[in-house]
Amino acid sequence: MLVADLHRSAVVRLLALASLLVGSPACSKVETSGPDAQGYTWRKDGVAVDKAGWRYHTTKDIFLHCGLEPNAQSCALSGVAGTFCDIWLPLGAPAWMIAHEEKHCEGWTHPGHLKKSDLR
Numbered sequence: 191m192l193v194a195d196l197h198r199s200a201v202v203r204l205l206a207l208a209s210l211l212v213g214s215p216a217c218s219k220v221e222t223s224g225p226d227a228q229g230y231t232w233r234k235d236g237v238a239v240d241k242a243g244w245r246y247h248t249t250k251d252i253f254l255h256c257g258l259e260p261n262a263q264s265c266a267l268s269g270v271a272g273t274f275c276d277i278w279l280p281l282g283a284p285a286w287m288i289a290h291e292e293k294h295c296e297g298w299t300h301p302g303h304l305k306k307s308d309l310r
């Protein structure tokens with residue numbers, strides 16, 4: 191799994207107004223979720239690409255397209271300022287893998303990547 195967000199800009203949800211209302215110091219918060227069924231903990235700190243810009247590709251040679259991460263089994267690559275998101279999948283990709291890469295296109299990232307030993 192890999193997200194190569196070449197032009198990443200952090201999406202930080204400022205809670206300035208809320209903090210004014212409750213009188214607490216200004217703070218910022220990044221949305222998180224997980225761990226999911228594959229053990230990933232996600233942070234929404236990337237650019238969300240509109241679904242119209244998602245492009246699905248199936249390839250026999252994942253390394254050719256996802257080679258930045260040596261053990262990647264699939265990947266999502268976002269274009270400049272969220273103009274598109276290319277999802278590269280192996281033949282017969284399981285549903286969770288597709289959903290995983292789609293989540294990257296929605297601006298979510300996670301630390302670490304799936305190891306080959308984790309795949310069945």
Ligand SMILES: [Zn+2]
Nearest residue numbers: 191192193290
């Ligand atoms: Zn991933």
